[in-house]
Amino acid sequence: MRIDDPVVLDLTGVTDKADLMDRCATALALPDWFGRNWDALADCLTDLTEPVTLVVTGWQGFADTRPRDWQTAQDVFATAVDERPTRLTVLLALGTGFGGSDEPPAASLG
Numbered sequence: 553m554r555i556d557d558p559v560v561l562d563l564t565g566v567t568d569k570a571d572l573m574d575r576c577a578t579a580l581a582l583p584d585w586f587g588r589n590w591d592a593l594a595d596c597l598t599d600l601t602e603p604v605t606l607v608v609t610g611w612q613g614f615a616d617t618r619p620r621d622w623q624t625a626q627d628v629f630a631t632a633v634d635e636r637p638t639r640l641t642v643l644l645a646l647g648t649g650f651g652g653s654d655e656p657p658a659a660s661l662g
Contacts, residue, residue, distance in 0.1 A: 602639070
């Protein structure tokens with residue numbers, strides 16, 4: 553698989569939902585109206601105007617410390633991929649290949 557110009561969502565050091573939403577807003581250049589909640593994130597992901605390959609790096613620490621929020625984030629990403637498969641691909645980086653933290657190549661969410 554070749555990934556041209558992926559958007560990297562680096563979650564290294566993210567400790568809570570607010571941090572996650574801030575990183576999503578920055579990485580995806582979400583609009584000013586983005587409400588930094590799960591529904592708003594889902595809306596933004598399904599409203600993408602151009603195809604996006606989102607590579608999530610450094611997520612393991614967040615998954616370990618906030619497992620319920622991490623599960624919700626995965627559900628939001630997976631639902632958006634299912635709803636807009638030609639617009640969004642989400643990959644979880646298991647190593648440092650995309651500039652993430654020191655986790656061991658990439659698993660796909662959709």
